Amino acid sequence: MPDLQPLAAHHADALLHFERENREWFARSVPDRGDDYFTGFAARHAALLAEQATGTCRFHLLVDDDGTVLGRFNLVDVAAGEAELGYRVAERAAGRGLATEGVRRTCALARDAYGLRRLTAATTLDNAASLAVLRRTGFTPVGPVSLDGRPGLRHVRHLTADD
Incomplete structure (x- = not known):
């Protein structure tokens, strides 16, 4: 199983490659990040690391042996024992259980390392794979949401010691 690592400075090149390589794949189910994301990537990566250092966000990468x-x-908007979970998996890694395992491991980190008690997550209704991952990992649908004008569903998961 690949390693789940906290985002670090040395990940910049590999992360940029991941985002570029999978841009079209991601845009099928989530809004495209836009060209500015890629042209300003170095500054964006540094800003994410600075934000992570404050504890308001916790970013993680699933990294293969190579x-x-x-x-x-990612866990964003960390406050009062809660956070929003977001995730994306490379096209070449899809269908291998990596999203499910990554979400499970992120939930365990959220509970054990960061002291969180509740996570929320949302996905579009047409993203069947993500909906399945959330359900397999203990998230419960709680209501509709609009994601950049697309109908979606918000989910919640309570993190307990017996997870």
């Missing part, structure tokens, strides 16, 4: 980034698993 250093290839296979996925991102």
Whole structure:
């Protein structure tokens, strides 16, 4: 199983490659990041590291033995024991259970390392794979949401010691 690592400065090149290589794949189910994301990537990466240092976000990469980034698993808006989970997995890694395992491991980190008690996550209704991952990892649908004008579903998961 690939290693789930906290985002670090040395990940910049591999992360940029991951985002570029999978841009079209991601745009099928989530809004495209836009060209500015890629042209200003170095500054954006530094800003993410600075934000992570404050504890308001926790960014993680699923990294293969050769250093290839296979996925991102992020906890954002960390406050009062809660956070929003976001994730994306490379097209070449899809269908292998890596999203499910990455979400499970991120939930365990959220509970055990960061002291969080509740996570929320949302996905579009047409993203069947992501909906399945959330359900397999203990998230419960709680209501509709609009994601950049697309109908979606918000989920919640309570993190308990017996998970």
